Amino acid sequence: MLEAGMRKTSSAKSLFYMFHSVGSGKNSISSDYFEKFVRRISEWASIVSVRQNLGIVSGSEAAPRPINISITFDDGYLDNYEAVLPMLSAMNIPFCVFVIPSLLGKKDTYGRRYMTGGMVREMARASVATIGSHTMTHPDLTAISPEKVKIEIESSKKALEDLTGFSIQFFAYPYSRATHYAVGLLKENNFAAAFCGERRTYGPGKAGNMYHLGRIGFSQEHPRIDLALSSNVPLFRAGVAIKMVKGRFESSRCGVRETES
């Protein structure tokens, strides 16, 4: 029994998907398309929480299905609250949103609104949602001083914990740019994992560094979202971005750079 279970687990793959806005404009997909996408991937994969998927990749938890996917959103847009929260609550599908505290209630350069603090608090209380940190002001962490990196990480964690009442344990690097110094601070501040945008799939126990976890990004600008829906081969569908479009589109690298000269 155990051997069969272990075999099943050992062949399972974990993936992390990255979205931004469910609306219009840069880095977005329409709410209808997002719903169609989620329904379709639910047919051939388990959509699990980030925490559960981290348990699977670290080998401490069995994989429910051969392909296990976690849905994440970066930046904390208003449509995450207005469209994604009710949709995924109704479908009982978990998701994680990486929030930028200094931008709560404000607009981005395209005029799209971010969630307010009250919305983030309410979202954090929903059983399907997890809130993570995306720094305080969304800087490129490779381009600012170590003192500022420390403030970005520590103040965003505190602000979100004060706001939600929950421990904030997951982090996403702005622009997918990480530094060794940032990784050290994340560990010191009890973050359990950190994400970038490098496209990867993971087998159980094969995560490597939990502070450089790759994600596959989806938006209307990238045809991989159509490919993900149309292919007949499950793992190809799940990781379609890796095989089909690697190098053809802007690839967010998670290369860790030294901040100190």
Ligand SMILES: [Zn+2]
């Ligand atoms: Zn971002």
